[in-house]
Amino acid sequence: MMAMSAAASESTDPTVHVVGLRTADDSGLVATAAARPLLSWRLSSDRSSARQRCYEVQTASDDVFRSGVAGSGVVHSERRQDVVMPGPALRSREVRWWRVRVCTDLGWTAWSDPARVEAALLERSDWLARPIALASDAGRRDPGPAPVFRREFHLPMHVRTARLYVTALGVHDTRVNGLAVSGDLLEPGWTSYGHRLLYATYDVTSLLKAGANVISATVGDGWYRGTLTWLSPPKRNVYGEAAALLAQLDVTLADGQRLVVATDGTWRAATGEVLSAGLYEGSIIDLRRSPEGWRRAGFDDSAWSPAVALDLPPGLEQRAMPAVRAVETRRPAVTPAQRGGLRVDAGQNVTGYLRITAEGGEGRAVTVRHAEVLDSAGDLHTAPLRGATSTDRYVLADTGPVRLTPQFTFHGFRYADITADPGVTISDVEVVVVASDLTRTGHFACSNDAVNRLYENTVWSQRGNFLSLPTDCPQRDERLGWTGDIQVFAPTACHTFDSRSFLRNWLRDLAADQREDGCVPHVVPNVLHLLGDEDWEYGSAGWGDAAVTVPWALYEAYGDLDVLEGQYDSMRGWVDWCAGRLDADGIWSGDFHFGDWLDPGAPPDRPHEATTPTEFVATACLAHSARLVARVARLIGRTEDADLCGVLGDRAAQAAWAAYGTLAVTTQTGCAIALQMGIAPAAERERIGRYLADLVRKAEGRIATGFLGTPLVLPALTATGHHDEAYRLLLNDRCPGWLHPVRQGATTVWERWDAVGEDGAIHAGDMDGGGSMVSFNHYAYGAVAAWLYRTVAGLAPDPDAPGYRRIVFAPVPGGQLTWARAESSTPYGTAAIRWETDASSFTADVEIPVGASGVFVLPPGTWSAVRADGVPVAADDLRLSDAHGRRALMLGAGPHRVTLTSWRGTS
Known part of the structure; x- marks a missing residue:
């Protein structure tokens, strides 16, 4: 909403500075693929009460804002994330500058330092280049020599600017005058190539010189035509028959003249030292086969073949996430x-x-x-x-x-x-x-070294499996984007690393590979069609729900309403397809489902046959996703959809409870789903919580959940007040349990709870029908780290004020922990908590970034006094937080210390 001109206000606020200007493009590249970039900024101030009341954004053609100036005018809003850049849409290659100032209670800040934004190639017609291949390489069915390409060219004078737009059908290593254009690996990564092929824009100005220059590249098979999946015989050439390079160098010379060097039939092609390179197989390199000097100008390539030009592929867009x-x-x-x-x-x-x-x-x-x-x-x-x-x-x-x-x-x-x-x-x-190369944003530690190792194992498993896309494992003949794994892990992923652009990219492929009827494949990009059995490759509850739960996780963590709007049709399509699978009694009883995959009680060779009824799990997942879509629909103004999906979710929950409630609560997963997915009636929650706690005690703290139950079981226990049992489950170091792998020396999260038994024996991993399945780097069970952040340390975004606009500090000490801490780099700045306790007191130090607010939920237990920043807090100043009588204290930005005296916890 526009209001008065900012210039009309004479008051100023020198205590606040606008910093951290960025766009939603997280690629680190010199250009962006967005014609209308989404802009974000942060506030820096020593004054904790400072809040943004309105903002103004300006853009210009120069960094002193004298030419082509456009602006938002004064916008009365606290929003500082994903603001659409004002002014006309960017044109291909256009450079524009932008800056921000905000108005606080004391007046307007100074303008921020300007930030630069440059457009990539936004139109298909911008591409003069065509992919080039080595003629003898096309159609190769087995691993073989990687083709190499080169093109020499002359520049008559020094270069003012130069941009290299480059990608491959395969993966490439491209250099200019023998120097790498970047440190990026395995470019352009793996996408649903039939729909989207990413390219990168590199500033290569410093790599060029007046006189002779050369561009050279080696292109490997990569995901495009290398071996994919575990099928026998090996399946190759999934996306195409030839590895190819697509490159376009745009040069502006010192006198303003523009030159373009683009891949076409004039380039030369051969093979070099890479005799074969496969993601699963490894690489074979014969250094004797490297043509001496081929990456430098002056090399004689007359014996090489002319490159073969191919058609321009569909869906070219610049990468918007960090590279490998x-x-x-x-x-x-x-x-x-x-x-x-x-x-x-x-x-x-x-x-x-x-x-x-x-x-x-x-x-x-x-x-x-x-x-x-x-x-x-x-x-x-x-x-x-x-x-x-x-x-x-x-x-x-x-x-x-x-x-x-x-x-x-x-x-x-x-x-x-x-x-x-x-x-x-x-x-x-x-x-x-x-x-x-995602930015690390979250950290956790506590007084228990084994729990710290569990947390570090989770971090390492996320790092090892966030490679171009969220994979299941990095070692065996799989490495696929399994939807079930990231569906349970997404909240943890967003706590630990800035996963926003990475998961948004993957979600676009999910929507691209989603069937027209809304059904979601098990893996994204979907290569399971190689099996030739479409009924198997799509539609598992808890897996396909990633279409709904992953966007929601991004919304909670980053306040990303744009991802909800962009993915809404995909989200709604999945829920509609699931609804069409229900029986007359409202139960989803047909179709194949992975269910509570790898439940310890399932037969070792048939991990989908979990102890919790699959029909209950499937119907509950539909109920949960339908309710989430209803919430999303309300957020983006689709009221009618919200009503329909809300009714669908409630009816599915009621049907699931009526048919399976009695049986479901006999398992840890069943209880956790009933509680955390809202399947059980409100009046039954206390009873089910007792059942779950009793199951944990009877199991002597051993866990009994698979992929779907594991992220829910500890939150279900703490939500119903059973903190002792939650910590008993967390701290159990016998098999199965989170600390059993730690006890066995694990440094990443295992796929199976018993990948190594208590006797040290390695699980054979035998599967029904043959094959082995035991990975020592699978992050699914690491979803527990979200509970470590949110409950042990007590740091979480408030879903009603997402993106950490309001931060919930709700620590629940237990398990004889004496301290815990967590921090998160949020869109507003750093949020942090550190608490410690002894027999008679509890102290928490929290940090709330400028522009955000906090709610501190007092830990369970009894106390005689509460002080905030040294000042006694009256009982009337504490609001009721939950059904278990926990009280909460509202906090503003800045550092705070909360102390409880004569405190007695529940563990």
Whole structure:
């Protein structure tokens, strides 16, 4: 809403500064794909009472705001996230500057420092380039040499600016004058290639010079035509028959002249040192096959073939999320292996590869094999890899030292064995950790070291499986975007890393691969169609619900209403499809479902046959998703849809309870679903909470939930006041339980609770129908970390004021913990809590960023006095927070200390 001109206000507020200007594009690239970027900012101030009352955004063609100025006018709103950039839509390659000022209770701030935004190629007609392939490479059905491409060109003078727009049908390593255009790996990542192909825009100005220049690239199979899934025989060329490069260099010379160098039939093509490179297989590199000097100008490529130009692919858009990069380098322990060669122990189960320095004679080889664990004999335990050979091999070209790095692959491993031919010396070994380079935003720690290790295991599993898309595992012949895994893990993911753009990108592929009738595939991108059984590849409850729950998690964590609007048709489509599967009695009793997958009580080879009735789980999931869609519909103004989905959700819940309530509450998952998905009537919640607590006690603290029940069971216990049982479940270190893997030395989260038994034996992972399924890096059970943040430490966004606009501090001490802390980098700034307790007191220090507010929910127990920032708090100043009598204190921005004296907790 517009109001007075900002210039009319003479009052100023020098205590507040507008900082942290950013767009929703999180790629780190020089350009953005959005014609109308979404803008966000933060406030910095030592004055905790400062709040934004209105804002003004200006854009201009220059950074001093003299040319092409446009503005929002004064907008009376506290909003500072996802504000549409004012002025006309960006044109391709256009550069614009923007700045913000806000009005507080003291008046207007100064303008922020300006931020720059540049448009990528926004129209298909902007692409003069065409994908190019090596003619002899097209149609190759087996792993083989990676094609290489080059184009030499002359620049008559120095360069003012240069942009390289580049992608591949496959994955590429592109360089200008022999220098890498970025540190990005496995570009352009994996999307639903038939609908969307991402490209990147790089500033290569500094890489060019007057005179002769050259662009060169190697293109690997990647996900585009490499091996995918566990099927036998191996399934390849899923998306196309040829690996290809698409590159367009736009150069503006010192005199303003513009030149374009684009991939076409004038480029030269051959093969080089990469004899094969597969995501599952690893890479084979023969350094003798590298044409000397081919990446530099002046190389004679007359013996190479002309490249073959292909049609421009559909769905070209610039990547808006961080790229895959080397995010850490580790020094491993290197010792002699018992069967010869060297044994490498990274000290941590990681996703990545080894970088080795070696020297030896021409033709001598170095081989690297990988595994997550060692078997009882001390050898690499490779059975869980199934068809993924996960082996890198190098052939040396001469006697000098050389750094060996695999191309176009990654491995899930802690251990590796290096073997080499006689005469080869290994002088250095590094572990390179790779992941999508998301910003770390959350941290947690407490007084229990085993719980801290569990939390770190979860962080490592998220890092290892957030690689271009949210995968199930990084090591075996799978590595797919299973919807069920991220459906349960999304809230934790958003606590720990800035997962917004990453998951938004994946959700767009989910919608693209969703059937027209609304049914969602089990994996996204959907490659299970290779099985040829469409009835199996779609439509599992708890898996397809990712279409609804993942956008909702983004809304809660980031206040991202835009993602709800963008994904709404997908969300509603899934719920409508599910509703069409209900029987006359309102129960979803047909179709295949994974159910409470890997419930410890299920047969080891049939993990979908869980102890909680699948029909109850499926119907409950529909009820939950329908109610969420109803809430979304109200938020975006679709009132009629909200009413319809709300009624559907309530009816499904009632049907599920009427048919299965008595049976469901005999399992931990059944109780947790009944409570957390709102299936049980309100009058039954207390009774079901007692049932759940009794189940935990009878199991001596051992967990009995699978993928769907696990993220719900601890919240269900604490929501019904059973804190002792919640901590007993968390802290149990016997199998099955969260701390059992920690006790066994795990450094990531396991797929199975009993991947290694109490006796140290590795689970065979046998599945009905053959094959093995046991991964030591699967984040699903790590969803418990959301409870560690929200309940143990007590830090969470308020879903009624999402994006941490209001922060809920609700710690629940227990389990003999003496302290806990958590912090989160929110859209408003850093929010944090640290509490400690002893036999007679409880103290919590909290931090609330400027512009946000907080509610501190007093921990369960009794106390004689409450003080906030040293001032006694009267009982009348505390509002009732929940049905268990917990009281809450409202807090403004800034640091606060809350103390309780004569305190007695519940554990």
